[in-house]
Amino acid sequence: MMHLADPITQPQFYRDVAGKRFMAWIVDTVIIGLICALIVPFTAFLALFFWVGLYAVVGFMYRTITLAIGSGTWGMRLMAIEIRDSSGARLDLGQAFLHTLGYTISWAVVPLQLISIMLMATSNRGQGLTDIVMGSAALNRRARA
Incomplete structure (x- = not known):
């Protein structure tokens, strides 16, 4: 059975993940905006x-589908990170849906999003609130090889 990498003994999996997640979020925000504009x-x-409402629906669909297909949004893939579940496996459609739902709820309830951002910046795995609840984490893709 696989598990998530240990951030103490294998820090290369989590190095710069919080910053990469922020950059991926910017890329994804632009992509979703362009899809809506089209x-x-x-x-x-x-x-x-x-x-x-259009942005919320398109964003939800975009995040769910891209997480289910490649375990990362296009922005995450560009930044060479991916979301893995607690066993270290890629997210399936159900997990991608739940991860996106948690992300959406966090954005709808501002204090939750602030807590999530603080957790990403300070936790040793760079996990946000949804990641902690689901047991998932963003990992550097190149570190897996």
Whole structure:
């Protein structure tokens, strides 16, 4: 049975992960915004009135699908990190959905997001609140090899 790498004996798995997650979040935010912008004309521009809702739905779908397919969003892949479950395996669709749900709830409840950011910056595995609840962690992809 596989397990997540130990941050003390194998720090290369977690080195700079918090910063990489932030950069990945920026990339993903831009990608989701572009996808939404492409959708707007197909709604006769009515989606502009519901931009926040459109962004939330597209973002939820984008994160769930990309986490389920590659255990990382396109931004995470660009930054060479991926999310692994507590056993060290890639996320399946159900886990990707739950991870995205936790992320979305954290954004909806600002104190939860602040706690999550603090945890990512200070925990030895760089885990956010959702990661801690699920037992998952972001790992450097190159460290796996």
